[in-house]
Amino acid sequence: MIELLNKFYCNECESGWNYGLDVKGIKEMSLEKNLFNQNIKCESCGNEFLYFQGLINKLVEDDHFGTWEFIYDTQYFGSTNIVVGKEHKITLPKQVLITKVMLTCQDGFCSVAPNFHSQIESDSFGIVSSETDDEGEMVKKFGENLSVNWMVYGKSGNKPIETWVHLLTQVKEQIVHGQYNIAVLCSEMMFESFLDSTLNKLLISKGLSDGASYVILERLGNIQSKAHELLKELNGVGLQGEGKGTNPINTQWTKLVKLRNKIAHGDNVDLDKEKAKWALRTSLDAIFFIYNSCPLYK
Ligand SMILES: [Zn+2]
Numbered sequence: 001m002i003e004l005l006n007k008f009y010c011n012e013c014e015s016g017w018n019y020g021l022d023v024k025g026i027k028e029m030s031l032e033k034n035l036f037n038q039n040i041k042c043e044s045c046g047n048e049f050l051y052f053q054g055l056i057n058k059l060v061e062d063d064h065f066g067t068w069e070f071i072y073d074t075q076y077f078g079s080t081n082i083v084v085g086k087e088h089k090i091t092l093p094k095q096v097l098i099t100k101v102m103l104t105c106q107d108g109f110c111s112v113a114p115n116f117h118s119q120i121e122s123d124s125f126g127i128v129s130s131e132t133d134d135e136g137e138m139v140k141k142f143g144e145n146l147s148v149n150w151m152v153y154g155k156s157g158n159k160p161i162e163t164w165v166h167l168l169t170q171v172k173e174q175i176v177h178g179q180y181n182i183a184v185l186c187s188e189m190m191f192e193s194f195l196d197s198t199l200n201k202l203l204i205s206k207g208l209s210d211g212a213s214y215v216i217l218e219r220l221g222n223i224q225s226k227a228h229e230l231l232k233e234l235n236g237v238g239l240q241g242e243g244k245g246t247n248p249i250n251t252q253w254t255k256l257v258k259l260r261n262k263i264a265h266g267d268n269v270d271l272d273k274e275k276a277k278w279a280l281r282t283s284l285d286a287i288f289f290i291y292n293s294c295p296l297y298k
Pocket of ligand 1: 043
């Protein structure tokens with residue numbers, strides 16, 4: 001999960017910050033868990049919060065560019081000179097599934113649009129341009145030169161990262177596409193994937209074989225038993241917190257499981273973006289609660 005660590009967001013003044021450490025820096029300083037629980041003061045408004053809460057804010061907020069950077073993990077960008085009315089080809093360093101191309105006119109205006117196939121891997125795309133009816137000094141006409149900045153977003157395919165992080169990408173993407181029911185399903189699935197992987201590590205750390213751990217997790221179909229009883233037995237603290245029903249994260253998560261079940265069973269559920277974002281936040285809160293309480297993650 002180290003790749004998620006370098007940005008946080010203040011919900012008070014709605015600004016995002018970079019922690020100023022790259023992934024390599026974080027790894028070298030073995031800061032991961034200390035960093036998570038460090039108190040952060042927002043540079044704009046002075047609001048104080050724990051780093052991991054800022055991180056959750058960052059993952060839930062729906063700033064377009066931040067979300068695209070997260071979902072579409074490959075980016076190329078550059079600047080080029082085009083001739084208005086003549087197609088211009090841009091060659092990329094590698095083949096990629098292009099999802100989105102952003103073009104910005106720099107030293108004048110005309111109509112520009114990217115030309116690419118979104119479902120076929122490609123190492124190039126075209127910029128098509130046309131003069132417009134607008135008049136003015138900055139308006140470029142057919143045959144004139146124009147400087148254009150371009151930015152390509154794409155998907156790199158399978159990456160060797162934890163399953164729950166892949167699912168996080170799915171949730172963000174479904175929210176962008178307005179598929180809030182799938183976003184809620186994936187949010188709960190994301191939590192379950194993280195929980196299973198944590199329980200598996202805990203069982204193995206107690207001396208069980210891979211096979212034995214698999215049988216236990218496979219047969220224990222009830223998610224509450226896993227998140228409460230089994231996690232508590234193995235970790236000392238379950239999602240319910242110290243006493244029954246004392247952890248507000250658990251209260252929210254229980255609601256998420258109910259909502260997930262309704263959707264999975266085909267009930268008619270009225271969902272909107274805010275509800276989907278709540279599901280994502282609830283799942284992340286539960287994941288980070290376990291992450292913080294579990295000595296395996298140091
Ligand atoms: Zn702030």
